[in-house]
Amino acid sequence: MGSGTSAQHHFAFQNAEKAFKAAALIQRWYRRYMARLETRRRCTWGIFQSIEYSGQQDQVKLHDFFSYLMDHFVPSSHIERDLLNRMFTEDRFLPDSEMENGSDYESIEVPDCYTGPRLSFPLLPDHATALVEAFRLKQQLHARYVLNLLYETKKHLVQLPNINRVSTCYSEEITVCGDLHGQLDDLIFIFYKNGLPSPERAYVFNGDFVDRGKDSIEILMILFTFMLVYPKEFHLNRGNHEDHMVNLRYGFTKEVMHKYKTHGKKILRRLQDVFCWLPLATLVDEKVLILHGGVSDRTDLELLDKLDRSKIVSTLRCKTRKESGKQAEMKRKTDETNSAERPTPWFLPQSRSLPASPLRLSSDKAHKAHKTGRSSSIPCTGRLERKELSRQVQARRSVDLELERCQEQAGFPGIREKEEPSPHTSETSHEAGEMRQPTWEEWKQVMDILWSDPMAQDGCKANTVRGGGCYFGPDVTERLLQKYHLQLLIRSHECKPEGYEFCHNRKVLTVFSASNYYEVGSNRGAYVKLGPALSPHIVQYQANKATHTLTMRQRISRVEGSALRALREKLFAHSSDLLGEFKKLDADETGLISLDDWAEAVEAALHLGLPWRMLRSQLVNSSTAPMLEYKSWLEDLAKEQLSRENIQSSLLETLYRNRSNLETIFRIIDSDHSGFISLDEFRQTWKLFSYHMNMDVPDDCICDLARSIDFNKDGRIDINEFLEAFRLVEQSCSEGDGSGCPQAEDTPDGGGSPGTC
Amino acid sequence: EAAAAELHKKIREAFEVFDHESNNTVDVREIGTIIRSLGCCPSEGELHDLIAEVEEEEPTGYIRFEKFLPVMTEVLQEKRYRPIPEDVLLRAFEVLDPAKHGFLTKDELIKYMTEEGEPFSQEEMEEMLSAAIDPESNSIHYKDYITMMVVDEN
Numbered sequence: 001m002g003s004g005t006s007a008q009h010h011f012a013f014q015n016a017e018k019a020f021k022a023a024a025l026i027q028r029w030y031r032r033y034m035a036r037l038e039t040r041r042r043c044t045w046g047i048f049q050s051i052e053y054s055g056q057q058d059q060v061k062l063h064d065f066f067s068y069l070m071d072h073f074v075p076s077s078h079i080e081r082d083l084l085n086r087m088f089t090e091d092r093f094l095p096d097s098e099m100e101n102g103s104d105y106e107s108i109e110v111p112d113c114y115t116g117p118r119l120s121f122p123l124l125p126d127h128a129t130a131l132v133e134a135f136r137l138k139q140q141l142h143a144r145y146v147l148n149l150l151y152e153t154k155k156h157l158v159q160l161p162n163i164n165r166v167s168t169c170y171s172e173e174i175t176v177c178g179d180l181h182g183q184l185d186d187l188i189f190i191f192y193k194n195g196l197p198s199p200e201r202a203y204v205f206n207g208d209f210v211d212r213g214k215d216s217i218e219i220l221m222i223l224f225t226f227m228l229v230y231p232k233e234f235h236l237n238r239g240n241h242e243d244h245m246v247n248l249r250y251g252f253t254k255e256v257m258h259k260y261k262t263h264g265k266k267i268l269r270r271l272q273d274v275f276c277w278l279p280l281a282t283l284v285d286e287k288v289l290i291l292h293g294g295v296s297d298r299t300d301l302e303l304l305d306k307l308d309r310s311k312i313v314s315t316l317r318c319k320t321r322k323e324s325g326k327q328a329e330m331k332r333k334t335d336e337t338n339s340a341e342r343p344t345p346w347f348l349p350q351s352r353s354l355p356a357s358p359l360r361l362s363s364d365k366a367h368k369a370h371k372t373g374r375s376s377s378i379p380c381t382g383r384l385e386r387k388e389l390s391r392q393v394q395a396r397r398s399v400d401l402e403l404e405r406c407q408e409q410a411g412f413p414g415i416r417e418k419e420e421p422s423p424h425t426s427e428t429s430h431e432a433g434e435m436r437q438p439t440w441e442e443w444k445q446v447m448d449i450l451w452s453d454p455m456a457q458d459g460c461k462a463n464t465v466r467g468g469g470c471y472f473g474p475d476v477t478e479r480l481l482q483k484y485h486l487q488l489l490i491r492s493h494e495c496k497p498e499g500y501e502f503c504h505n506r507k508v509l510t511v512f513s514a515s516n517y518y519e520v521g522s523n524r525g526a527y528v529k530l531g532p533a534l535s536p537h538i539v540q541y542q543a544n545k546a547t548h549t550l551t552m553r554q555r556i557s558r559v560e561g562s563a564l565r566a567l568r569e570k571l572f573a574h575s576s577d578l579l580g581e582f583k584k585l586d587a588d589e590t591g592l593i594s595l596d597d598w599a600e601a602v603e604a605a606l607h608l609g610l611p612w613r614m615l616r617s618q619l620v621n622s623s624t625a626p627m628l629e630y631k632s633w634l635e636d637l638a639k640e641q642l643s644r645e646n647i648q649s650s651l652l653e654t655l656y657r658n659r660s661n662l663e664t665i666f667r668i669i670d671s672d673h674s675g676f677i678s679l680d681e682f683r684q685t686w687k688l689f690s691y692h693m694n695m696d697v698p699d700d701c702i703c704d705l706a707r708s709i710d711f712n713k714d715g716r717i718d719i720n721e722f723l724e725a726f727r728l729v730e731q732s733c734s735e736g737d738g739s740g741c742p743q744a745e746d747t748p749d750g751g752g753s754p755g756t757c
Numbered sequence: 758e759a760a761a762a763e764l765h766k767k768i769r770e771a772f773e774v775f776d777h778e779s780n781n782t783v784d785v786r787e788i789g790t791i792i793r794s795l796g797c798c799p800s801e802g803e804l805h806d807l808i809a810e811v812e813e814e815e816p817t818g819y820i821r822f823e824k825f826l827p828v829m830t831e832v833l834q835e836k837r838y839r840p841i842p843e844d845v846l847l848r849a850f851e852v853l854d855p856a857k858h859g860f861l862t863k864d865e866l867i868k869y870m871t872e873e874g875e876p877f878s879q880e881e882m883e884e885m886l887s888a889a890i891d892p893e894s895n896s897i898h899y900k901d902y903i904t905m906m907v908v909d910e911n
Binding site: 035038613 | 763798840
């Protein structure tokens with residue numbers, strides 16, 4: 001080889017080497033970029049989950065609040081008393097026999113101009129298909145048909161056992177779908193991709209059909225219709241959101257009242273009946289158990305099979321619903337026992353120490369005890385002095401204890417275990433007809449089924465995040481599967497990025513069918529098909545065209561943006577706590593803290609368990625780095641959130657922090673679902689709540705706030721307007737297209753003069 | 758001292774993001790992601806060496822935090838595996854584009870990324886193409902691409 005070629009070779013070699021190195025460099029850089037993206041994705045997911053679950057703890061706080069009202073609070077004015085009575089009476093349940101029957105839909109006229117879908121019974125497959133199509137075209141089903149369908153649905157559900165047993169020898173395939181949460185697009189997509197239900201194509205929908213999304217009622221209509229058309233092949237399990245208490249908070253109640261202004265209340269009432277009759281679980285070939293939440297170490301399928309599931313109207317309260325017969329009976333009682341006319345709060349989980357049934361007062365001993373204690377007369381309307389009630393409650397308790405002691409002395413076993421609310425209603429239940437309580441054990445069994453989540457560690461512990469059910473470990477799963485000779489547990493209840501997730505050695509499968517649940521691009525949805533030998537086959541999807549055109553990078557950015565917005569709002573909602581924590585770390589009062597201290601302080605204030613140091617660059621813009629001027633940081637946060645600067649920032653902060661409780665309280669007060677509450681009611685409720693929560697909000701601020709949001713000065717507050725005006729609108733309003741919620745920049749005409757505190 | 762303590766916290770945070778079972782272990786396949794999220798930019802080869810340092814004697818598929826922490830602390834203190842500055846990245850692309858067109862064709866990009874250096878997997882290649890390739894010209898205008906990616910980073 002001549003020197004020319006060797007120089008060429010050398011040159012070529014150098015070039016090749018350079019290209020090799022350049023490529024390696026680009027790859028190295030790219031891989032790091034992708035890793036950072038993946039980390040951002042996981043952090044974003046963590047943000048959404050921690051905010052969602054910490055929101056669920058609000059539920060617990062709210063119940064504490066009402067328990068406090070029930071057990072300890074003494075109203076100091078007639079206004080407070082009235083408010084309490086309003087909260088505590090079951091005037092939602094009209095003692096109207098037609099209503100109870102549910103056949104009153106016949107009296108509802110459908111106008112000639114109605115062009116929406118129609119249903120006639122008995123339903124045929126064509127009706128179901130036409131209904132899906134009509135909803136796809138955004139039509140609405142007339143209230144008459146809704147009520148008719150609910151009536152027929154209940155009739156059907158009542159015949160079903162608690163645990164549906166399904167066999168694959170009849171249909172060739174079984175498809176199991178998870179949470180839909182009002183996202184109609186996902187349901188339509190599933191039917192499109194997998195095929196409509198038929199005798200050959202069985203479906204199981206595993207609960208949580210409603211809440212959060214905007215088309216919950218349409219989903220229910222479709223599911224119920226198919227269930228009536230294909231009763232042997234189409235199965236529904238109850239989820240924790242098939243529950244009117246939960247619906248008050250998470251949007252379904254609002255949706256129904258919005259879409260059905262005249263008959264919404266009736267529809268909601270009917271739905272309570274339907275929900276409590278939904279089966280609790282489905283068992284396929286005695287091998288695959290499908291239920292919504294999970295199991296616990298106490299789960300007893302035999303007990304679950306036998307109990308009367310309709311007794312559990314809401315898992316948030318261990319109480320049965322009132323039957324009209326019982327109400328009539330109560331009214332028959334004399335004034336002296338008119339405490340019985342005051343039912344225990346319908347929305348409280350029964351505390352175990354407190355006898356649940358007011359009917360207990362009808363027992364002679366308790367009756368006698370009260371007669372002597374009574375001094376003032378009770379108005380005939382049956383309203384009860386709160387003080388009186390407390391005293392009676394005390395009296396009741398002491399009577400029980402007395403009874404127990406007597407029995408013990410006489411050698412009988414204790415009347416009741418501490419755990420059971422009140423088994424003594426058996427005599428009265430026969431009289432009243434249907435006033436039977438679930439036992440505490442029964443209630444817990446159902447609670448566990450609907451609320452539990454799997455965890456990685458062995459064991460079984462209370463699910464404090466959700467406030468109900470438990471966390472169950474692989475050992476609990478294993479024991480259960482062995483005990484009942486099962487091979488797989490399919491559940492839903494938790495959103496997963498891929499729409500599904502195996503755990504516990506692939507013995508537990510979570511399937512979640514609401515894609516883009518937190519935000520467009522946040523997660524896929526999935527359904528699972530059980531094939532030969534019941535092996536699971538997963539199908540994933542994302543029912544939003546927008547996501548397909550975005551790159552992963554763009555999708556992640558978008559979801560991340562949304563998560564960070566939510567997180568900043570949460571930070572704002574804890575401004576006072578944050579300031580407190582910052583000050584602790586700034587003993588010298590320099591107004592500065594280190595960025596590391598910032599992370600510690602934020603976690604101490606918010607308890608979200610998030611990786612704050614990783615998120616810091618997105619949340620803190622520090623020109624004084626490495627230190628942070630925390631006061632101005634907090635001010636910047638506030639500026640972002642406040643649309644009405646004249647409302648005192650700390651008050652607003654409190655409102656933000658308690659937003660979902662506030663809304664729920666509003667809806668409970670607004671018992672006739674009118675969408676309005678009076679100024680007084682708002683003020684009173686707020687006062688009670690803030691007192692209970694030890695919030696330091698001066699009275700006149702509340703008054704001013706209330707007045708300022710009464711935009712047209714008619715003494716009433718429109719709930720939705722109020723919530724929107726302060727940007728207290730849930731994410732669900734963004735309609736899944738990622739657009740922000742409509743901001744109420746302009747106050748409605750007459751915009752109230754803002755109060756100053 | 759304080760600086761080390763701060764590093765420890767950073768490392769712990771990043772580790773916990775991937776500790777799905779909350780038992781102080783992560784899947785070895787996620788270690789690369791964790792290390793990169795902490796600001797390092799190792800090559801695949803360097804990554805394998807690091808993994809060998811933090812793995813158990815008998816590899817279990819999991820990395821324990823106790824082993825990871827000291828190694829990672831040292832890496833950060835020594836500022837190893839620094840990220841690549843924008844201009845260096847640009848020059849790398851220019852090396853692959855000697856004719857100075859300002860872009861690489863899709864085929865060229867695929868060839869270099871899957872045959873040279875530490876080759877991409879099919880998945881990695883597809884993912885890069887989806888964001889980098891301008892569908893109309895079927896090529897990557899690398900200067901714009903870099904700018905876009907860098908903005909995203911911040």
